[in-house]
Amino acid sequence: MSRPRVYMARKIPEKIWMPYKDQWDIQMWPYEDLPVSRTELFQQLKQADAIFTTLTDVVDQELMDNGKHLKIIANMAVGYDNIDVEYAHKKGIIVTNTPDVLTESTADLTFALLLAAARRLVEANQYIREDKWTTWSPLFMAGTDVHHKTIGIVGMGRIGEAVAHRAKGFHMNVLYHNRRRRPDAEKRIGATYVPFEDLLEQSDFVVCMTPLTRETEGLFDRKAFQKMKHTAIFINTSRGGTVNEQDLYEALKEGKILAAGLDVFQHEPIGKDHPLLQLDNVTALPHIGSATKDTRYQMMKLALENIELVLNGKKPKTPVT
Ligand SMILES: NC(=O)C1=CN([C@@H]2O[C@H](COP(=O)(O)OP(=O)(O)OC[C@H]3O[C@@H](n4cnc5c(N)ncnc54)[C@H](OP(=O)(O)O)[C@@H]3O)[C@@H](O)[C@H]2O)C=CC1
Numbered sequence: 001m002s003r004p005r006v007y008m009a010r011k012i013p014e015k016i017w018m019p020y021k022d023q024w025d026i027q028m029w030p031y032e033d034l035p036v037s038r039t040e041l042f043q044q045l046k047q048a049d050a051i052f053t054t055l056t057d058v059v060d061q062e063l064m065d066n067g068k069h070l071k072i073i074a075n076m077a078v079g080y081d082n083i084d085v086e087y088a089h090k091k092g093i094i095v096t097n098t099p100d101v102l103t104e105s106t107a108d109l110t111f112a113l114l115l116a117a118a119r120r121l122v123e124a125n126q127y128i129r130e131d132k133w134t135t136w137s138p139l140f141m142a143g144t145d146v147h148h149k150t151i152g153i154v155g156m157g158r159i160g161e162a163v164a165h166r167a168k169g170f171h172m173n174v175l176y177h178n179r180r181r182r183p184d185a186e187k188r189i190g191a192t193y194v195p196f197e198d199l200l201e202q203s204d205f206v207v208c209m210t211p212l213t214r215e216t217e218g219l220f221d222r223k224a225f226q227k228m229k230h231t232a233i234f235i236n237t238s239r240g241g242t243v244n245e246q247d248l249y250e251a252l253k254e255g256k257i258l259a260a261g262l263d264v265f266q267h268e269p270i271g272k273d274h275p276l277l278q279l280d281n282v283t284a285l286p287h288i289g290s291a292t293k294d295t296r297y298q299m300m301k302l303a304l305e306n307i308e309l310v311l312n313g314k315k316p317k318t319p320v321t
């Protein structure tokens with residue numbers, strides 16, 4: 001009997017896929033630091049029973065129509081906005097993601113970014129490297145306090161709640177907004193549910209932690225930034241598409257808000273000429289929310305476990321429904 005064909009759209013360490021090498025006919029894109037080309041993915045899909053994707057791989061109708069044997073798309077990410085899930089389901093293709101295993105690492109990074117933006121860590125580091133440090137002075141690199149301030153989390157899901165736990169450690173007042181209230185999380189954390197506009201008006205730190213959907217696309221626009229305090233700091237570790245970047249640029253430039261910490265951008269990767277990088281009050285990271293070795297290995301393993309289950313006719317651990 002022929003082995004199922006599994007296409008890995010990104011090179012991952014051998015130790016992760018080795019356990020499957022006798023069960024599957026594994027084909028792999030040969031580069032770790034370069035996304036698979038669309039042409040290659042299109043070709044590979046003709047024969048693949050399963051594909052392992054990352055968030056850089058757009059899997060749309062045209063590609064799926066080419067996947068005559070395709071049973072599962074296993075995305076190595078909790079977000080799945082790169083995949084047309086509705087169409088996959090119509091065709092009976094299972095889509096899986098990697099929730100939970102990355103929650104704590106992403107919350108750590110989100111809070112680190114919040115601290116870095118508030119206390120101007122990157123700017124200060126750059127200052128010393130450029131040999132500009134001459135003396136201590138009373139308001140030199142003076143930032144914003146985090147402790148005892150109000151944090152507003154838009155998207156109080158798995159990662160949002162983990163961020164809230166960290167905020168509590170800093171004695172912060174936690175507000176949140178979701179489409180649905182979460183009384184369980186309110187009790188666990190001591191968080192308060194508020195309408196979106198109230199969250200914007202009352203928060204010292206506004207953190208976006210929603211998935212990118214039709215509803216959240218461009219959620220943070222001129223109107224939203226205008227509602228925020230002039231002293232507010234905006235943090236985004238969800239997806240760049242939730243923000244209108246032109247509006248954010250103007251809000252930061254005109255002092256409508258104080259600063260931003262961004263791990264994600266509308267079109268990634270961005271280059272050094274990106275308008276937001278011209279502003280000192282932006283702390284920017286290259287989409288590294290879940291980037292610890294342990295977490296990334298767990299994400300890869302979970303994606304492969306999902307493939308194994310589906311190819312063996314079983315339910316995957318973490319299906320996207
Ligand atoms: N920067 C990085 O490297 C990483 C980024 N991410 C991003 O973080 C996102 C969240 O992950 P995770 O916490 O696991 O996901 P969850 O699904 O657990 O949480 C998402 C939350 O967003 C809320 N939400 C959805 N739509 C809206 C809306 N229109 N308005 C307000 N709230 C909304 C949901 O509540 P409700 O349905 O009630 O509205 C839910 O509570 C991922 O989708 C991904 O895009 C994740 C990991 C790493």
Ligand SMILES: O=CC(=O)O
Pocket residue numbers: 055076077078079080102289290
């Ligand atoms: O952005 C990362 C993810 O897992 O989603």
